[in-house]
Amino acid sequence: MNVDLYERIWMWAAVAIVVVFLTAIGISTFAYAVRPPSHMETIDPATVMQDPRFAEPGVVTLPDGSVHVTIVAMMFAYLPAEVHVPVGHPVTFRITSMDVTHGFEITGTNGNTMVVPGYVSQFTYTFDEPGEHLVVCNEFCGVGHHTMSGKVIVDPPGGPAAGAAAPDSAHPAADTGVRP
Amino acid sequence: MTRADRLPLAHIAVAVTAFGAAACMALMQALSRANLDLPFRSAQIYYLSVTAHGTLMALVFTTFFIMGLGYALVPRALGRPLLHEGLAWVSFWIALAGTLATLTAIFAGKATVLYTFYPPLKAHPAFYIGLTLLVVGSWGWGFAVLRTLRAWRREHAGVPIPLPVLGFATTIIVWYIATVGVACEMLFLLIPWSLGIEKTINPELARTLFWWFGHPLVYFWLLPAYVVWYTVLPRAAGGKLFSDNLARLVFVLFIVLSSPVGLHHQAMDPGIPAGWKLFHTFNTMWILFPSFVTAFTIIASLEVAGRARGATGLLNWIGKLPWSDPLVASVLLAMLLFAFGGFGGAINASYGMNAMVHNTAWVQGHFHLTVGSAVALTFMGTTYWLLPKLTGRDLELGLLAKVQPWLWFAGMMLFSFSNHVTGLMGMPRRVFDPSYGGDPTAARWKMLTGISAVGGILLFVSAAFFVMVVLGTWLAGRKSEQPAVEFAEPLEPAPKSLPIFDRLGLWAAVAVVLVLVAYAYPIWHLIRTPHFGSPGYSPF
Numbered sequence: 001m002n003v004d005l006y007e008r009i010w011m012w013a014a015v016a017i018v019v020v021f022l023t024a025i026g027i028s029t030f031a032y033a034v035r036p037p038s039h040m041e042t043i044d045p046a047t048v049m050q051d052p053r054f055a056e057p058g059v060v061t062l063p064d065g066s067v068h069v070t071i072v073a074m075m076f077a078y079l080p081a082e083v084h085v086p087v088g089h090p091v092t093f094r095i096t097s098m099d100v101t102h103g104f105e106i107t108g109t110n111g112n113t114m115v116v117p118g119y120v121s122q123f124t125y126t127f128d129e130p131g132e133h134l135v136v137c138n139e140f141c142g143v144g145h146h147t148m149s150g151k152v153i154v155d156p157p158g159g160p161a162a163g164a165a166a167p168d169s170a171h172p173a174a175d176t177g178v179r180p
Numbered sequence: 181m182t183r184a185d186r187l188p189l190a191h192i193a194v195a196v197t198a199f200g201a202a203a204c205m206a207l208m209q210a211l212s213r214a215n216l217d218l219p220f221r222s223a224q225i226y227y228l229s230v231t232a233h234g235t236l237m238a239l240v241f242t243t244f245f246i247m248g249l250g251y252a253l254v255p256r257a258l259g260r261p262l263l264h265e266g267l268a269w270v271s272f273w274i275a276l277a278g279t280l281a282t283l284t285a286i287f288a289g290k291a292t293v294l295y296t297f298y299p300p301l302k303a304h305p306a307f308y309i310g311l312t313l314l315v316v317g318s319w320g321w322g323f324a325v326l327r328t329l330r331a332w333r334r335e336h337a338g339v340p341i342p343l344p345v346l347g348f349a350t351t352i353i354v355w356y357i358a359t360v361g362v363a364c365e366m367l368f369l370l371i372p373w374s375l376g377i378e379k380t381i382n383p384e385l386a387r388t389l390f391w392w393f394g395h396p397l398v399y400f401w402l403l404p405a406y407v408v409w410y411t412v413l414p415r416a417a418g419g420k421l422f423s424d425n426l427a428r429l430v431f432v433l434f435i436v437l438s439s440p441v442g443l444h445h446q447a448m449d450p451g452i453p454a455g456w457k458l459f460h461t462f463n464t465m466w467i468l469f470p471s472f473v474t475a476f477t478i479i480a481s482l483e484v485a486g487r488a489r490g491a492t493g494l495l496n497w498i499g500k501l502p503w504s505d506p507l508v509a510s511v512l513l514a515m516l517l518f519a520f521g522g523f524g525g526a527i528n529a530s531y532g533m534n535a536m537v538h539n540t541a542w543v544q545g546h547f548h549l550t551v552g553s554a555v556a557l558t559f560m561g562t563t564y565w566l567l568p569k570l571t572g573r574d575l576e577l578g579l580l581a582k583v584q585p586w587l588w589f590a591g592m593m594l595f596s597f598s599n600h601v602t603g604l605m606g607m608p609r610r611v612f613d614p615s616y617g618g619d620p621t622a623a624r625w626k627m628l629t630g631i632s633a634v635g636g637i638l639l640f641v642s643a644a645f646f647v648m649v650v651l652g653t654w655l656a657g658r659k660s661e662q663p664a665v666e667f668a669e670p671l672e673p674a675p676k677s678l679p680i681f682d683r684l685g686l687w688a689a690v691a692v693v694l695v696l697v698a699y700a701y702p703i704w705h706l707i708r709t710p711h712f713g714s715p716g717y718s719p720f
Contacts, residue, residue, distance in 0.1 A: 112538050121450040
């Protein structure tokens with residue numbers, strides 16, 4: 001096939017660009033373990049609140065120091081709506097839906113997952129700085145979609161800032177969230 | 181107007197009507213997002229409008245316009261009449277009846293499920309059955325066009341397929357492979373479930389079948405625009421097509437690469453193995469290649485045109501192009517907007533980076549550059565060129581047709597860029613009121629949603645100009661002898677032997693194998709994993 005010289009150069013350059021993109025994705029995947037949430041776990045959406053995994057949603061610190069946040073999404077709220085997590089520790093979010101498909105996006109971070117009924121979504125994120133993050137539902141879920149939000153409050157080392165209720169260190173598993 | 185041209189004209193009439201109605205809704209949505217308290221503003225109406233806007237623009241306007249363009253260009257490029265004209269008319273009425281059923285369900289408030297219709301949000305059966313009929317109608321269109329091409333090939337053994345026809349044949353093959361996914365979703369999941377035959381549905385399986393369809397759908401929109409860029413634009417600009425061979429390569433690559441990529445829309449979904457998401461991401465990146473080649477070939481063709489019009493310097497051929505021709509201006513501006521859209525698309529599909537932008541306003545900023553500009557603006561420009569030839573009337577309101585592409589460009593720059601930025605700042609897409617009770621994060625989006633609304637107003641004015649030009653030409657244009665449709669000549673002499681790219685059956689077979697490789701395991705895995713179905717939920 002007769003291809004103009006300049007165009008041939010351009011085509012090789014285009015291949016090179018694609019290869020650079022693929023390499024970047026490959027490096028982030030395999031060297032930095034950047035993976036999208038692809039958790040495999042099913043749950044009956046009709047009995048989420050009776051299921052031991054989600055019966056008491058909230059923040060739990062496991063004996064090994066890792067933090068698990070369990071959240072139930074529903075039309076049009078998260079339960080709990082507000083969670084406190086520590087700064088600098090890996091926090092594993094576990095979320096499922098009681099009804100339709102929702103999103104769970106922690107604004108200002110890469111924490112973002114679809115919440116599809118029948119499945120448990122799970123991802124781990126480490127917050128580097130204390131502060132507040134608005135959480136929004138980013139999948140249309142019905143007429144109240146735009147009101148479905150929550151908050152992740154990242155506490156500084158040593159617990160929440162003055163004014164907020166300090167978690168009892170003897171019972172770190174307590175739910176610090178506000179129930180709607 | 182000849183008898184044969186009634187067929188494309190009927191399709192274009194439906195397309196322009198859908199476009200005009202959808203543009204009115206878009207204006208209301210853009211103002212709502214900026215929190216302007218309009219009369220009758222309510223969340224119900226907003227979400228109903230988003231559903232109608234998406235369905236009318238992405239599914240009705242595009243499909244009918246593409247069918248009409250195919251009926252207009254293919255017989256002209258082949259120099260023979262369409263076979264199965266009766267079937268083509270039956271398909272038109274099926275598609276139109278389906279569209280009306282879907283719209284009735286939407287406007288009755290019984291199908292506010294958006295145009296992605298993810299279960300377990302449930303719509304009235306008429307919504308799903310209507311969309312299925314629209315697709316069935318488009319299958320009839322594809323059949324008539326492919327059969328006409330087959331008859332022509334029997335009559336012209338050993339002659340390469342005319343490029344515009346190759347482009348449409350590619351479009352149809354991509355469409356057939358894509359619609360298998362949505363047909364399975366409709367027939368096996370959504371329709372039985374909405375009729376109450378099935379009590380529950382597997383939402384993740386439905387999403388996967390939707391995106392089997394949903395990504396190649398964008399190439400179904402884009403390829404007819406590429407037909408215009410490759411075979412109409414160079415001639416309208418006064419030049420020749422730089423490379424016929426590479427145009428064929430590009431079309432064939434789209435057959436092969438369009439479909440095994442859908443999981444990149446589901447990067448944030450549970451229940452799908454990460455490795456398969458990565459595989460689809462890798463496939464997606466290669467689709468950049470044919471578009472890069474297109475960029476070179478089209479720009480080189482335009483340079484040929486500029487030099488033929490007397491340009492001598494390095495870049496002054498750009499100024500020498502006939503920018504005052506509404507077709508040329510529309511397509512050039514559409515291509516410019518597509519350049520931004522293409523790079524944004526590479527970010528969307530990138531596995532890791534997707535987390536930053538997934539389901540944020542960035543996404544609507546992105547696809548208004550691609551389908552909303554590269555495709556829609558090209559189709560508007562094409563209408564200015566084609567409508568006089570089909571109706572036998574001069575283009576009316578020519579000044580509006582000249583201003584319209586620039587207004588679209590300006591409006592889209594404001595709309596799209598502000599949405600990209602608010603998306604990066606975390607604003608989700610498809611929200612009626614992005615204020616979140618005065619949350620400080622949401623407060624930072626405010627100025628940009630205002631800019632986006634200004635863009636929306638400009639886009640609406642542009643859309644109104646387009647509809648006025650079409651109506652004016654159709655109803656009041658002066659009857660006159662119109663020049664025949666002529667396609668761009670290639671710069672090099674046409675190939676003597678049959679190019680390998682013309683072996684459409686072979687490429688379709690390769691594409692089918694790739695789709696099976698890409699989807700067999702993920703779908704089997706979704707079905708095999710013990711899971712719990714969902715009953716339906718009403719959005720209100």
